[in-house]
Amino acid sequence: MKMRTRLGTCLxxxxxxxxxxxxxVSHAGDIVSKNDYRRPEGIPSPSSNPLTEEKANLGKTLFxxxxxxxxxxxxxxTCHAPDKRWSDGRLRPLGSERxxxxxxxxxxxxSAWLSALMWDGRAGSLEAxxxxxITTQHEMNFDLPSVVARLESIQxxxxxxxxxxxxxxxxxxxITEALASFERTLVSNTSPFDRWVTGDESxxxxxxxxxxxxxxxxxxxxxxxxxxxFTDDSFHDIGLRTDDLGRGAKVPPEVTLMQYAFKTxxxxxxxINGPYMHDGSMSSLEETxxxxxxxxxxxxxxxxxxxxxxxxxxxxxxxxxxxxTLDGGPLRVDYPKMPE
Amino acid sequence: MRIxxxxxxxxxxxxxxxxxxxxxxxxVPRLQFCDVILIAAMTLSVCTSAYSATEHHPAVHDSSExxxxxxxxxxxxxxxAPGAKLHKMTLSHHELEAWSFVPKRKDRIEIENRSNxxxxxxxxxxxxxxxxxxxxxxxxxxxxxxxxxxxGEYVFRCWIHPVIRANxxxxx
Numbered sequence: 001m002k003m004r005t006r007l008g009t010c011l012x013x014x015x016x017x018x019x020x021x022x023x024x025v026s027h028a029g030d031i032v033s034k035n036d037y038r039r040p041e042g043i044p045s046p047s048s049n050p051l052t053e054e055k056a057n058l059g060k061t062l063f064x065x066x067x068x069x070x071x072x073x074x075x076x077x078t079c080h081a082p083d084k085r086w087s088d089g090r091l092r093p094l095g096s097e098r099x100x101x102x103x104x105x106x107x108x109x110x111s112a113w114l115s116a117l118m119w120d121g122r123a124g125s126l127e128a129x130x131x132x133x134i135t136t137q138h139e140m141n142f143d144l145p146s147v148v149a150r151l152e153s154i155q156x157x158x159x160x161x162x163x164x165x166x167x168x169x170x171x172x173x174x175i176t177e178a179l180a181s182f183e184r185t186l187v188s189n190t191s192p193f194d195r196w197v198t199g200d201e202s203x204x205x206x207x208x209x210x211x212x213x214x215x216x217x218x219x220x221x222x223x224x225x226x227x228x229x230f231t232d233d234s235f236h237d238i239g240l241r242t243d244d245l246g247r248g249a250k251v252p253p254e255v256t257l258m259q260y261a262f263k264t265x266x267x268x269x270x271x272i273n274g275p276y277m278h279d280g281s282m283s284s285l286e287e288t289x290x291x292x293x294x295x296x297x298x299x300x301x302x303x304x305x306x307x308x309x310x311x312x313x314x315x316x317x318x319x320x321x322x323x324x325t326l327d328g329g330p331l332r333v334d335y336p337k338m339p340e
Numbered sequence: 341m342r343i344x345x346x347x348x349x350x351x352x353x354x355x356x357x358x359x360x361x362x363x364x365x366x367x368v369p370r371l372q373f374c375d376v377i378l379i380a381a382m383t384l385s386v387c388t389s390a391y392s393a394t395e396h397h398p399a400v401h402d403s404s405e406x407x408x409x410x411x412x413x414x415x416x417x418x419x420x421a422p423g424a425k426l427h428k429m430t431l432s433h434h435e436l437e438a439w440s441f442v443p444k445r446k447d448r449i450e451i452e453n454r455s456n457x458x459x460x461x462x463x464x465x466x467x468x469x470x471x472x473x474x475x476x477x478x479x480x481x482x483x484x485x486x487x488x489x490x491x492g493e494y495v496f497r498c499w500i501h502p503v504i505r506a507n508x509x510x511x512x
Contacts, residue, residue, distance in 0.1 A: 115502050116503075121502055232434070232503075233502065234501040234502070235499070236500070251499050252470065252472060255460050255475075256475070257460055257475055261500075303458075305457060
């Protein structure tokens with residue numbers, strides 16, 4: 001009888017353990033490990049615009065050419081400057097006619113992997129996005145037919161278009177495909193974090209490793225800053241004080257969660273003193289983390305991933321040190337000679 | 341990895357407990373192996389429940405409960421049309437998992453959010469009509485009923501996560 005009871009107890013225990021193991025495994029599916037942040041092998045490009053060196057070369061020249069703006073004062077690189085981590089370092093960008101923009105300039109680094117572009121996701125591809133700054137009034141303030149006419153008049157562009165597309169013809173499709181192709185080649189350098197992910201334990205400090213643990217655990221940063229680019233390419237209201245509806249202005253109003261929602265920015269190659277957030281309202285990583293600790297403004301649209309937490313001072317430093325390991329340094333750029 | 345962590349946490353107090361028991365055999369009965377297993381299992385159970393309550397259980401998202409209608413209000417409990425079938429799909433993290441059923445007009449498709457993040461799916465009809473499937477917190481199920489006159493490609497996407505995309509063909 002005693003034996004039977006013991007056997008029964010043992011069996012019950014084992015069943016419970018097995019049950020718990022199954023539950024944990026299903027939870028484990030959502031647990032983030034450093035392997036989830038491994039860099040991809042190649043650069044993706046759509047079948048409609050396969051990446052070629054010739055298209056990227058043409059795109060690079062166009063990217064740095066101020067003649068793509070109405071008053072010849074502004075190129076894509078004015079706001080996406082190589083020495084400013086392909087952003088502009090400003091709280092808010094200034095357009096070609098010195099008109100202030102409402103949102104901070106996002107980096108174009110690693111944009112080959114984006115599934116939705118712009119802070120509100122209104123562009124579905126790099127090709128679609130490339131048109132927007134050129135034609136937007138508060139940016140380059142031009143129109144595509146005029147851009148095409150201007151480029152057609154520049155003899156030096158003819159060989160570049162021919163190499164890229166087979167003939168000298170200039171049109172909107174070719175301009176945007178070339179610009180998108182160049183942008184796809186802008187990929188972050190290998191950072192200390194990447195070296196750690198691939199097995200070099202000495203690549204980052206022990207404090208950074210503790211920071212990574214906080215990043216994927218207690219601080220829950222990994223809820224949104226995931227994948228090797230540290231973004232989920234998704235949209236969240238993080239409780240900032242703003243009148244800008246963000247993606248909320250682009251989707252049906254009943255999708256409450258998208259009001260005041262902006263795209264999760266990548267954390268790679270961050271400028272160390274910001275500005276951060278869609279409106280450039282924060283200037284240090286500490287300030288940013290403190291915002292997440294408190295959770296921001298509690299409103300109907302606030303992301304359900306925003307769950308307040310508390311870090312000690314040491315933990316805060318560890319988390320910041322970890323984020324700094326995502327910096328692979330500036331890309332080396334050979335500036336193109338402008339065609340005449 | 342998480343299982344290992346939980347086991348580590350659990351193992352220490354149990355070892356300690358055994359030590360205490362061993363030194364006081366006269367007053368406290370000695371724990372047998374089966375007892376230890378049962379205690380470990382119960383402790384694991386408590387640990388995992390606590391984890392669920394803080395991070396995964398839909399009930400903790402009170403803001404969502406305040407804002408969004410219940411599943412019943414969304415029409416999930418409406419009886420199926422005569423002859424219609426109920427199909428199930430799964431949303432795992434940033435992906436709608438592949439399905440093997442063949443949807444027909446009037447069929448109902450239930451989609452369960454098995455990820456630990458919130459989604460807001462919508463269906464775009466061949467004529468451009470957009471139908472929202474409501475906000476879907478982890479563990480929640482939303483449903484879409486194939487229209488009576490459906491024909492062509494219906495695209496499932498998420499407002500929050502544009503990377504989620506699934507195309508469903510309806511042939512009648």
